[in-house]
Amino acid sequence: MSGGGTSGDSRPEHYRCVGVGVGPANLSLASLLYGKPQMTNLFLDRKDRFGWHDGQQIAGAKLQVSLLKDLVTLSDPTSRFSFLSYLHEHGRIYHFVNAQFDSVPRQEFRNYLAWASRINENVVFGEEVLGIEFEHVFTVHTSRRVVTAENIVVGVGNQPWVPEPARGQLGGTQFHVSDYAERSADLAGKRVAVVGGGQSGAEAFLELISRPPAALPRRVTWISRRRNYFPIDDTPFTNEYYVPSYSDYFFELERPTRIALNEQNVLTSDGISEATLREVYQRCYTRRFIEGSADLFALLPNRTVTEVRADRGGWDLTVTGNDDPGQVEHVEADHVVWATGFRSAPTDFLAPIAHRLGREGEEFRVDRDFAVEWDGPRNRSVFLQNGARGQRGLADPNLSLVAWRSQRILDRLLGVVSNDQLDSFIGWSAKQRSAELRGA
Ligand SMILES: Cc1cc2nc3c(=O)[nH]c(=O)nc-3n(C[C@H](O)[C@H](O)[C@H](O)COP(=O)(O)OP(=O)(O)OC[C@H]3O[C@@H](n4cnc5c(N)ncnc54)[C@H](O)[C@@H]3O)c2cc1C
Structure with missing residues (x-):
């Protein structure tokens, strides 16, 4: 495993970053982190092996977004973890082109995700995170061992919901x-x-x-x-809700406005x-x-x-x-x-530090970089993937911004700022427009 290093004595393995859960969200971050030896990392999932909504791999089901919205492409088109890289490595890129799929078969995208998890030795299955404590560093108790980490990235996704x-x-x-x-x-x-x-x-x-x-x-x-x-609604202007600049705009809005927007626009994702x-x-x-x-x-x-x-x-x-x-x-x-949907999966493993974490309604309150606001040191963070729909909008549980959100988390971990893509064509508010006109 790259990084972690077990020390000769009984001290636990230590990582710069430990991820809880390996769905597309954390797998994206694991992919972007790959090959960065300074950022030792470990991603854990309780499932025995990778799965992506396997119970719903219904014949003929298709991906609902562009194939470019894979784990990495929209942040790092040169990454070896892209969907195209998967096709190429398996020798089927010409077949894929000639198949002229209107949308990627869901099963093929799932197989791509499974491949990305397989070739990354920092991703481990069959290990559940049971509890996380903090004293200078995070101590992560899993079903198999104890490790320490400077940062935690929670990516536990959603669980089935019924009325x-x-x-x-x-x-x-x-x-x-x-x-x-x-x-x-x-x-x-x-x-x-x-x-x-x-x-x-x-x-x-x-x-x-x-x-x-x-x-x-x-x-x-x-x-x-x-x-x-x-x-x-998968038309171009509606899809502007699923770009980084809109996510940042949404984040700055008052909470009642955000709640109303998520209700009004639900059919853009659901x-x-x-x-x-x-x-x-x-x-x-x-x-x-x-x-x-x-x-x-x-x-x-x-x-x-x-x-x-x-x-x-x-x-x-x-x-x-x-x-x-x-x-x-x-x-x-x-x-x-x-078929009544999903709601956020439990994060009981955060119980030992939950009193130190900020909240907004039922969600943990995150900052611009998806770090949960808390009273701990700034260089020790709990990041939240797909857990802030109320603060970040309908794109949060979706694949659209997975690569961008991971990049933002990675930037924070590395202390750098990557170039964002150009803003939306749409001027979302007068305030935003006047800032643009002032050149801010
Ligand atoms: C059938 C279906 C199809 C979808 N299709 C699309 C689509 O086409 N386009 C789109 O944009 N979105 C789609 N979505 C929505 C979204 O992409 C998915 O829900 C996506 O899986 C969310 O990724 P995630 O990584 O946040 O969570 P998940 O994929 O749910 O992964 C979370 C992982 O965390 C693990 N875990 C939980 N608790 C622990 C713990 N304590 N310790 C260790 N591991 C833990 C779980 O085992 C799980 O593997 C679809 C959703 C569904 C249900």
């Missing part, structure tokens, strides 16, 4: 979509309800109604709280890809009008599931209309797939 009616009922015939691959195999002839109108719900619904006759469910009902099955929507609609057309399965699917947006009760070996879902809460329907299902 109240599903809580305490998961397991068996009700499951979160993150377990789809494992739990959805045997649904032939069953009534299935998919709850959730985002990309994950759309992919599950599409996969279910696309199965060959022997594996086809009897009926698939797709329920969504949103008023319709809305697309993700809507359904246009290609998926087209495929869903075409499959519905084919099933109903060409093949004559009049009853295979039901589309019920603009409704909220308010209760789920066990009923004759299956489930009875009480569904309330959004426009008229008095309008109640019942959906009978043998299986329920909850």
